[in-house]
Amino acid sequence: MLGQRLLPWDYGVRNLFRRPSRSALTLGGLTIVVLLVLVVVGFIRGLEKSLSATGNPNVVLVYALSSAADIENSSIPGRTPSLLAASVDGVRRQYGVEYVSPELYLGTRITTANMTEPGMGLVRGVTTTAPLVRGQVQIVEGTWPQAGEVMVGRLAHSKLGADKEDLAIGEQVTFDGRTWTVSGHFTAAGSAFESEIWAPLAELQITLKRQDLSLVAVNMDSPERVADVDLFCRERIDLELKAVSESVYYASLQKHYKPVRMLGWVVVALVAGSGIFAGLNTMYGAVVGRIRELATLQALGFRRRAILLTLVQEATLLACAGALVACLVGLVLVDGSAVRFTMGAFMLSVDSVGIAVACSVAALLGIVGALPPAVKAMRLPVVEAIKSI
Amino acid sequence: MKSCHRLSALALLCLPIVIGCGSAGESSATAARTPAVSIDGSKFLLSEEPDGAVGVITAREEAEDGMPLVMVGRIGGSDKPWIEGRAAFMVLDASMNVVAEGEDSVDGEICTGDCCATERLACTALVKVIDSEGQLIAVDSRQLLGVKEADMVVVEGRAQKDKSGNFVMLANRLFIRR
Numbered sequence: 068m069l070g071q072r073l074l075p076w077d078y079g080v081r082n083l084f085r086r087p088s089r090s091a092l093t094l095g096g097l098t099i100v101v102l103l104v105l106v107v108v109g110f111i112r113g114l115e116k117s118l119s120a121t122g123n124p125n126v127v128l129v130y131a132l133s134s135a136a137d138i139e140n141s142s143i144p145g146r147t148p149s150l151l152a153a154s155v156d157g158v159r160r161q162y163g164v165e166y167v168s169p170e171l172y173l174g175t176r177i178t179t180a181n182m183t184e185p186g187m188g189l190v191r192g193v194t195t196t197a198p199l200v201r202g203q204v205q206i207v208e209g210t211w212p213q214a215g216e217v218m219v220g221r222l223a224h225s226k227l228g229a230d231k232e233d234l235a236i237g238e239q240v241t242f243d244g245r246t247w248t249v250s251g252h253f254t255a256a257g258s259a260f261e262s263e264i265w266a267p268l269a270e271l272q273i274t275l276k277r278q279d280l281s282l283v284a285v286n287m288d289s290p291e292r293v294a295d296v297d298l299f300c301r302e303r304i305d306l307e308l309k310a311v312s313e314s315v316y317y318a319s320l321q322k323h324y325k326p327v328r329m330l331g332w333v334v335v336a337l338v339a340g341s342g343i344f345a346g347l348n349t350m351y352g353a354v355v356g357r358i359r360e361l362a363t364l365q366a367l368g369f370r371r372r373a374i375l376l377t378l379v380q381e382a383t384l385l386a387c388a389g390a391l392v393a394c395l396v397g398l399v400l401v402d403g404s405a406v407r408f409t410m411g412a413f414m415l416s417v418d419s420v421g422i423a424v425a426c427s428v429a430a431l432l433g434i435v436g437a438l439p440p441a442v443k444a445m446r447l448p449v450v451e452a453i454k455s456i
Numbered sequence: 457m458k459s460c461h462r463l464s465a466l467a468l469l470c471l472p473i474v475i476g477c478g479s480a481g482e483s484s485a486t487a488a489r490t491p492a493v494s495i496d497g498s499k500f501l502l503s504e505e506p507d508g509a510v511g512v513i514t515a516r517e518e519a520e521d522g523m524p525l526v527m528v529g530r531i532g533g534s535d536k537p538w539i540e541g542r543a544a545f546m547v548l549d550a551s552m553n554v555v556a557e558g559e560d561s562v563d564g565e566i567c568t569g570d571c572c573a574t575e576r577l578a579c580t581a582l583v584k585v586i587d588s589e590g591q592l593i594a595v596d597s598r599q600l601l602g603v604k605e606a607d608m609v610v611v612e613g614r615a616q617k618d619k620s621g622n623f624v625m626l627a628n629r630l631f632i633r634r
Contacts, residue, residue, distance in 0.1 A: 135570040291594075294540045298592075301539070301546065301582045305620035307573075 073373045074364070079380040090385060093349045097389030097432060098396075100342030104335050105397040105425040109415040110406065111331040117413035118321045121258035122314030124290040125159070126200055129300065130282040132307040136319065138172050142279045143308060145169070150306075151285060155299050157292030158285055161199075166286035168193065168200040171271055173281070177242040177264070179233035186227035189263045189411055190217075190242060192271035200286045203258055209236045209251025212267055216250035220261035225405035225412035240264070245274045259317075262411025284313070339428045347436050350382055354440040361444055362452030371445045378441040379434055386433030390426045397425070495593060497600040500543075500585055502612065502631040509610045512549035512581045516623045519615035527625055528610045531603060533580035535568040543585035543593035543600050547609065547625075552579045583611055583625045590626070601630065608633040 083090045129151060134141035148169040152158050159166040171192035176185035191197075195211065198204050212218045217240065224231045234240070238249050247266060255261045272278060287293055293312045300308040311319075354361070364374050394417075402417035444452075509528040510518070519525050529547030531537055532554055537546040548554065557569035566572040566579070584592050585600070597603055613627040 132573045133570055291541050294542050298539050298542060298544060298582075298584075301544075302622060302624050303620075304577050304622055 074369055074377045079377045080384065082381055083385060093385055094389050096345050097342065097386050097429065098392045100338060100432065101390050101393035101425045101429050102396055103338045104428045105393055105417060105421055106401055107331050107334045107338065108421040108424045109401055109417045111328050112418055112421055113406065113413045113416040114324060114328065115321065116257055116416055117259055118317045121260065122317035123202065124312060124314045125287050126313040127285050127287060127293045127296045127310050128282050128313050128316055129285065129296060129308050129310050132309045138282050139174055141281045145278050145280055147280060148283045151283060151296065155295050157288045157295050159288050166196065166199045168197045168284040169268060169280050170197065170284060171268055171277065171281050175242045177227055177240055179227065179229045179240050180238060181233050182229055186229060188223065188227045191263050191265050192268035193265050194268050200284045201255065201260060203256035204253050204260060206251050206253050212250045212265065214267065214270055215247060217247040218251040218253055218265045219249055220263050221252060221254050222262040222405050222412040223264050225407055226262040243274050257414065259411045339431065342432050343435050347439060350437050351440040354378065354444045358444055358447065358452050362449050365449045366453065375441045375445060379437045382437030383430065383433030386429040390429035393425060394422050495595055495600060497602065500601060500629050502629050505610050505631045505633065506612050511551060512547055513579050515615065516578065516581060519617060519623065521615060521617040523615055525615045525625065526610060526612050528608065529581065531605055531607045531609060533576055537605060538596065538598065541594065541596050543595055543597045545583055545597050546580050547583055549579040550608065581623055581625050583627050585627045603632060
């Protein structure tokens with residue numbers, strides 16, 4: 068019964084091709100709006116993923132109490148790793164090896180062969196226990212660094228502002244007055260480690276003339292055992308240590324970046340809002356030019372509701388097509404693009420959430436953009452509308 | 457005309473497929489879980505306040521290792537006074553007040569930030585609730601004892617002190633002033 072009252076599906080589709088230039092322009096506008104939404108959501112999602120992927124609930128970070136959670140400023144005695152392993156129960160062990168990673172972490176100016184100005188990079192001095200604690204780290208090319216060598220994360224070039232080729236295996240980087248040869252590349256499941264350069268701890272300590280450490284990362288048997296390290300640090304106040312679960316540490320960084328993420332969502336809302344206004348403008352133009360046609364349809368016996376639905380159908384089809392194009396462009400060009408930020412670098416992520424948001428915005432543009440002009444056109448009396456030019 | 461119809465239908469059909477693609481959202485990292493309470497906490501609570509309680513600052517200065525001690529203090533002195541999943545918490549001397557990080561403080565006030573970390577050490581103490589075998593109870597003190605931040609507690613037990621100045625209150629029982 069309802070089907071008899073509706074206009075044919077083809078009618079709305081045909082109308083889109085009857086005015087190809089207008090349809091193409093509207094499609095282009097809608098595609099750009101959806102693509103912008105996709106980029107901003109990709110930025111937010113990439114940042115969130117990078118920080119959440121870095122935190123492992125089994126890993127606890129031990130650093131100086133006075134460092135204000137800034138690991139770069141932390142300085143703890145070199146004996147801390149052995150002290151922790153000996154004093155705390157629940158430290159993961161396998162084949163006699165304790166999963167305790169002493170690390171020296173610093174931000175420093177780094178120069179590659181083709182860079183005229185040094186870029187700010189992140190360097191981590193590590194031992195061979197680091198991959199035991201940082202389980203997500205995988206060497207994808209080359210070898211573990213030996214004396215005078217470094218291993219670079221896959222986003223380290225973005226953090227430095229250098230070309231990817233500058234950090235190819237065998238290339239050289241210079242920092243803190245010493246030249247290092249790149250021995251390998253690693254990935255870390257999208258975590259913040261991917262923007263770092265890893266050097267052998269002992270070599271880095273010699274270069275920096277330091278004997279202390281920035282932090283100790285300890286892999287515990289279970290997340291519950293993290294409390295035992297916290298307890299140890301609060302009991303041994305003479306050591307002036309602080310223990311924080313790695314997941315909690317990076318969750319606190321996420322809070323730090325909350326204003327950025329909020330700003331991102333505001334941009335999404337603004338872009339979507341401007342897109343709706345653009346859509347309204349286009350649809351007003353499209354509907355005003357068809358008042359006689361719409362009135363004729365009414366005279367033929369089609370209900371206003373059916374005509375309204377056809378107009379919404381046209382706009383929604385166009386918006387959905389724009390969403391498809393934008394998603395394809397986003398997946399090909401935007402997804403995986405590296406972005407620099409203070410903590411390193413991360414990749415824009417066009418994932419299911421981003422696509423869902425983009426498509427929702429497109430659907431909203433189609434429906435909300437078409438309704439007001441269609442309602443306005445429908446309000447005109449049929450006789451007056453048929454006479455209108 | 458048919459091709460137009462097909463194209464538009466295809467576009468609409470593809471939309472949910474595209475939405476459905478992509479990796480599933482990764483679960484956010486979780487903090488340490490607290491095991492369910494299986495120990496009766498009431499046996500660690502006193503119905504009457506014990507006599508002869510000393511403040512945290514006095515206890516830190518005068519208590520000797522292994523000696524019986526009754527200490528009074530307010531739960532706090534840190535942005536996170538609790539040890540997650542353990543019957544242990546920080547107490548602050550009753551004469552001290554805590555202000556938010558970044559706020560101006562006068563005598564008798566400390567903030568929870570790292571700027572006051574050294575000052576806090578002198579007026580705070582770790583309290584560990586232990587069982588009859590001297591083992592720390594692996595249940596969060598909030599669940600075991602029903603205590604909350606800023607509660608004034610009188611703790612009965614013995615002092616644990618070493619030459620480096622580390623002081624821990626090993627509590628057998630405690631009284632909550634309410």
